[in-house]
Amino acid sequence: MTRAQLGRIALVVVLLAPLVFFQAGRGYAPGWFAIPLAGVPVSIWATVAWFFIMVSLAWRFAKADAA
């Protein structure tokens, strides 16, 4: 396994870690996650951001491999 591949594994782990931690139970997520932005709580926007980050990672990995 190359260093680049190990780096990709580490990147995915680091990016997923906060979500995994927050889901362990009530009180693990920061209090400001409950604040609504445009009527929708920050926790929901944060999850949407995670979607985009994960799909973007796939594009980044594919672009790097194509190069």
Next chain:
Amino acid sequence: MISASIGYFFATIALTLGITIWAARRNTGRDSYYAANASIGGFQNGLAIAGDYLSAGTVLGIVGLYFMVGADVSLYFIAPIGGLALSLALLVGPLRRLGRYTLGDVVQSRLQDPRMRPVLGACTITISLINLVAQMVGAGGLISVVFGLSFDVAVIVVGALMTFYVAFGGMLAATWVQIIKAVILVGAVIALSLLCIAAGGGLGSLYSRAAEVHKAGEQLFQFGALNLGLFSSVSMAVGMVTGMMSMPHLLIRFFTVPDEAAARQSLLVGTTIIGFTMCLVFLVVSPAGIAFVAGNPAFQDASGGVSGGSNMITLHLARALGGEVFLGVMSAVAFSTILAVVAGLTIAISSAASHDLVTAMRKGKPLSERAEVGVFRGAAFLTAAAAVALAIVFKHENLTFLIVMGMTVASSTTFPLLILSIYWSGLTAPGAIAAGIVGLISSVSLIVLGPAFWVKVLGFDEAVFPSDYPALITMPLAMLTAWVVSRATVRSSVPAVAQP
């Protein structure tokens, strides 16, 4: 309602049967039944991957789970996409280079030992059967609600259809059913999302309404409702990421494209469509299910619960917002979703049985092409029979939970075997066989001993293993077994050559 839904259902069945008959005329042998002659384009295969993954668990199960635990379902959405991204980085290229029909081919090509095949075959069958049962549970509930048939009759109908698709149409038919289903499903989710936002008076109003009608109130949108604890939370994430990377029915899709570049393109297209669709389901459809279905007497049964169970909330939502016609459309979409996924899963099981298990039983001597296709068809029939029986036993389980169980077994079996055989030159055949057996037995045992099976299904008072998510123990255990046995047998075995 019944007449509109029946019309859409029969149109769906007619379309998929037409594709099967078309494909059956083009199928010539092993290559076409197992891998559609590696003739599928990268973009087409990407759509098929999306069609294969976006299952009843996504359309019905996760919305139902959101209804119960709110935003805590986010990990069920995000972790698999992380797994798809890592598959792109680590697995797709080597997999396409080394495999032809099954995962057994990939590991066999590294280790050159036919004893690998039954181990990979058994793992593939177990993982895919768990997933298949989940899809059948969804199908049974769906048909029961729409037609008023009994659950048992409904799953028998689906079992008969899937046997026909796979036995006659093979991978080519399954691929085109999945492609068409993916396009229709994405269109339906977009349409339902727009309806939800319009009916709710905007996204913010939708969330306010959901918080008002749900007993959890604003807490619904905060993490932690599942109260998993750190061990289960990490273990579930590990199981879903690595399980997603090693689901046999998705991985064999890479054998249907001509080369590695097409395989990478297909996974990228698939990941993007899956991410977009799941994001809409999470952001709009799931909270709308609460806003418009919770507490609505039209969708309650005699006990005050949701009519048809929580897995049917998406359909109730479609009826509440779009009337009987849109309910018919969404029912047909959900039904086609299930048919497409069960076809893919049945192919994974049947090919593992006919190509890996039978070849191993004959000590590496392959069957004739005609005989192997015959075994493939027989395996499809037996798979359908087993899936129907198991679906009747597990009919009250949440679909998403069953799918996560399949991922847990994959993370403990096919994941370590694929990663180690591709990237670790020290792996020996005895090490891989021992790892596969230990991973399979430990993951299935701990799932059975966990609360969801031991308490809810078997009726015991207390679970023997305290978590429903054992991947954090079973996956490292399989890896450790591979390392220990490989080190012990390195002198008597020819080690694999690492594949960068």
